[in-house]
Amino acid sequence: MRPVSVAGTGTTAFGELDAGLKELGITAVSRALRSCAVEADEVDALYLGNFVAGALEGQEALAPLVADGVGLSGIPAMKTEGACASSGIAFRQAYRAIRTGEHDVVVAAGVERMTNAETAEFTRALGSAADRETEGATGLTFPGFYGLLLDRYMHEYGATREQIAAVSVKNRHNGVSNPRARFRSEITVDDVLDSRRVADPLRLYDCCPAADGGAAVVLAASDIAGELTAAPIRVLGSGHATGRSAAYRYDDLTTLEATTAAAESAYQQAGIGPDDVDVVELHDCFSPAEIGDSEDLGFFEKGEGAKAIVRGRTAVDGELPINPSGGLLAKGHPVGATGIGQIYEVCKQLRGNHENQVEGAEIGLAHNLGGSGAVSTVTVLGGPTNV
Amino acid sequence: MSEAGVPAFPASKCPECSTLYGHPVHACRVCLSESTEPSPIDGHGTVYARTTIRIPGSDHRNEAPFEVAIVDVGRDETVRVTARIPGNPETAPGDPVAFLERRDGAFYFEAV
Numbered sequence: 001m002r003p004v005s006v007a008g009t010g011t012t013a014f015g016e017l018d019a020g021l022k023e024l025g026i027t028a029v030s031r032a033l034r035s036c037a038v039e040a041d042e043v044d045a046l047y048l049g050n051f052v053a054g055a056l057e058g059q060e061a062l063a064p065l066v067a068d069g070v071g072l073s074g075i076p077a078m079k080t081e082g083a084c085a086s087s088g089i090a091f092r093q094a095y096r097a098i099r100t101g102e103h104d105v106v107v108a109a110g111v112e113r114m115t116n117a118e119t120a121e122f123t124r125a126l127g128s129a130a131d132r133e134t135e136g137a138t139g140l141t142f143p144g145f146y147g148l149l150l151d152r153y154m155h156e157y158g159a160t161r162e163q164i165a166a167v168s169v170k171n172r173h174n175g176v177s178n179p180r181a182r183f184r185s186e187i188t189v190d191d192v193l194d195s196r197r198v199a200d201p202l203r204l205y206d207c208c209p210a211a212d213g214g215a216a217v218v219l220a221a222s223d224i225a226g227e228l229t230a231a232p233i234r235v236l237g238s239g240h241a242t243g244r245s246a247a248y249r250y251d252d253l254t255t256l257e258a259t260t261a262a263a264e265s266a267y268q269q270a271g272i273g274p275d276d277v278d279v280v281e282l283h284d285c286f287s288p289a290e291i292g293d294s295e296d297l298g299f300f301e302k303g304e305g306a307k308a309i310v311r312g313r314t315a316v317d318g319e320l321p322i323n324p325s326g327g328l329l330a331k332g333h334p335v336g337a338t339g340i341g342q343i344y345e346v347c348k349q350l351r352g353n354h355e356n357q358v359e360g361a362e363i364g365l366a367h368n369l370g371g372s373g374a375v376s377t378v379t380v381l382g383g384p385t386n387v
Numbered sequence: 388m389s390e391a392g393v394p395a396f397p398a399s400k401c402p403e404c405s406t407l408y409g410h411p412v413h414a415c416r417v418c419l420s421e422s423t424e425p426s427p428i429d430g431h432g433t434v435y436a437r438t439t440i441r442i443p444g445s446d447h448r449n450e451a452p453f454e455v456a457i458v459d460v461g462r463d464e465t466v467r468v469t470a471r472i473p474g475n476p477e478t479a480p481g482d483p484v485a486f487l488e489r490r491d492g493a494f495y496f497e498a499v
Contacts, residue, residue, distance in 0.1 A: 124444035134410040135469045137492035139440055139447035140455045147438030148457060155436070155480040200439040200477070248410065248457050248469040253436055 004098045005225035005232040006381070007105075008036030008218035011344045014332040015182035016115040017212040021057050025066035025111035028214030028337070032107065033070065036228040038218055040070075044103035046077040047094045049087025049110035050336035051370075055125040056117045066109065081336075083129035084285060086110060087215070088339030088368030088377030092240045094219045104224055109216035110341070112334035122210060126335070129371040131246045143207055145247055145372050146286035147199035152253045153288055154201070157303035161201060165192035166309045167287035168205050171323050174316060175330025177355045180341075182211045182332030192287075206287040211332025215340040217347070233347045236363070237270030237380035239263060243373040256373030259296040263367070266378040267298075270363075274298035277380070278361040279349045280320065281342035283369040284327040293367055294322060297378070316356045324349065324356040339368035343379060350383035393430040393485045396460045396494075400426035409466030409494075430486030432460035432496055434478045435467065458484055458496055470494040 010031025012024055019027065025048065033040070048063040059065075060079075067077035080089040087110025094108035114122060126142050140148075153159055169189055175181035187205055195204035218228070225232040243258025244250050267273055274297060282297065284290035291305040299320055300308050308314055314322035325331055325345040328338060346364035348354040366379045399408050401415035402424050414421050437456040440447070447453070454472040459465050472478055473487075476498040484496040 119442065120445035120448050123442065124446055127444045127446075133492065136446075138455050138469050138471050138494075139443055139450060139453060140438075140469060141440055141442070141444055143442070144438045144440050144455055147440075148436040148455070151438060152436040152457075152480060197439075197441050199441065200437075202438075246410075246469065247436075248467045253457070 001099050002101065003222035004095050004219055004235045005222045006217050006235065006347055007220045007225040007228040007232055008032045008038060009344050009347050010035055011180060011215040011341060012213050013180045014211040014213035014334055014341065019212065021053055021059055021111060021113040022065055022069060024113060024212060024214035025062065025109060026069040028111065028216040029066060029070050029107055029109050032216035032218050036218055038105060038228050040072060042105045043072055043075060043107055044105055045075050045097060046072060046107040046109065047080055047090035048077065049080050049090035049339060050112060051081060051083055051086045052112065052114070052125040052335065055128060056121065057113060062111065082375040083370030084283070084333070084335045085339055085368040085370030085375045085377055086336040089240065091217065091340055091343060091379060092238050092377050095235055095238050098219055098221050105218065105220045107216060107218055108340060109214065110337035110339055111214040112336040113212045114210040114334060115212050129374065135246045140247065141199060143199035143202050143286065146288055147202045148247050149253050149292065150201055150288040153292065156254060159306040161193060162189055163306035163310050164206070164287050164291065165189045167284065167290045168192050168329050170309060170315060171284060171327040171329040174324050174356055175326025178326050178331065179355070181326045181330045182209050183330045202286060208285050208328035208333040211334040213332065213334035213337045213341065215337045215344050217340060217343060231351050231384050233350050234382040235379065236382045237266035239266035239378040241265065242375055245374055246372050254292060256292060256296055256369065258373050258376035259293060259367065259369060262376040262378040263297050266380050270380040272363065272380065277320065277363050277365045279324065279346065279358040279364045280322045281325060281327065281345050282322060282367040284323055284329050285333060287329065290322065290327065297365065297367060316358060321358045324354065324358060339377060342366040342368060346381050350381060394488065395427035396430045396486045397489060398426050398428045398466055399423040407464050407466055409460065409468035428460065428464055429462040430460065431462060432458040432484045432486065434480055434482045434484055435459055436480055437478045439475060439477065454478065460486060468494050470496050472496055472498060
């Protein structure tokens with residue numbers, strides 16, 4: 001097994017964009033390739049995360065389309081799909097291909113186009129990540145899954161709606177200074193609690209917005225990465241695990257086991273624990289998700305995550321900054337692009353040039369989650385001093 | 388019908404290892420047997436968690452708002468299922484419910 005590093009990164013802004021699906025993918029990948037000194041003939045493979053292009057855009061075979069669009073025809077190119085964790089999986093497959101020695105340089109990317117779809121069609125397409133045969137038949141939506149989770153979390157731990165709303169307030173605040181974010185304005189706790197009900201007890205501002213976007217990284221064996229960039233980011237650990245397929249399958253709905261398992265293997269491989277992490281981008285598709293994720297990743301005891309938010313412990317200047325990019329709640333959630341979008345933000349932190357820079361950040365963690373907690377990837381990254 | 392006019396809940400059981408299921412399975416998760424047999428259980432249940440869907444997907448466009456709950460059903464033996472609660476009674480964790488029917492692949496319970 002050999003060490004792997006991120007040599008190049010590229011992204012589009014996330015938001016309501018005019019660009020088409022293929023263009024978003026091509027733009028992100030070409031930006032990643034041009035951000036480092038890699039030549040096209042050095043790239044051995046491309047993995048592309050995407051979730052709903054088939055359902056919403058009628059476009060499949062995306063990976064070869066994007067590869068051909070950036071002059072990489074001839075190499076193996078393939079799509080990875082794991083609902084909202086699709087590109088976290090793309091990153092992991094690219095990483096494994098290098099780590100095991102099969103390839104030297106691999107592009108991992110993600111892309112999604114969503115904002116042109118009508119809400120009901122879009123909700124149906126995203127709902128395809130749930131088990132249609134069981135929960136799909138009841139009409140349970142994705143916000144509905146997190147509505148159930150929040151209902152149980154508040155019941156078990158006495159958390160308040162105000163505490164949960166503080167997640168959206170924090171992440172929207174962080175998004176104000178991130179030019180890649182869809183939402184660049186502040187909101188208050190009252191704005192969240194007065195917003196339209198979506199899936200009780202969830203309200204509109206508890207939900208991340210849809211977005212269009214693409215993100216990509218160039219991964220390389222660490223000895224090669226050192227020749228491609230002056231600031232390689234080391235992949236210290238990578239975990240990927242499967243969880244429960246539906247809400248009724250959980251004994252404890254407040255703990256998503258895909259996350260705990262992926263985190264355990266990523267921490268173990270990196271030889272670190274949660275206390276060693278300096279900055280986190282985690283999967284805040286809904287405000288209660290950030291609370292649960294922060295506990296499942298081992299940063300807080302069960303039931304303590306909501307209090308930590310309110311006390312500012314996860315703010316950019318807090319002891320453990322979570323989602324300084326604004327997260328999915330402010331950046332938006334172009335589902336297939338989100339996982340690599342998170343890794344892009346963490347790399348920028350570790351290179352010390354993020355708009356919401358966390359002082360002295362050396363170890364960062366990115367957490368991507370798909371379906372009803374069905375699949376998760378956790379990636380631990382180390383800054384230049386760790387290479 | 389079981390006691391108090393509550394219909395029995397149509398659980399199924401693995402004939403080889405006796406694992407009980409609420410939602411139908413295609414293979415037993417414990418022993419991978421491919422067949423199950425009907426094993427009705429008491430239709431009284433308790434809400435584990437509840438949401439009310441106000442913005443539905445296109446398959447359920449004309450039904451909103453509607454209540455979905457995770458329900459623990461049964462007495463001596465229990466299973467956990469996801470179900471509809473008609474009439475939007477806004478149930479809460481711990482509330483009692485009773486099985487009504489299974490229709491179009493979904494379980495329906497009423498608040499009691």
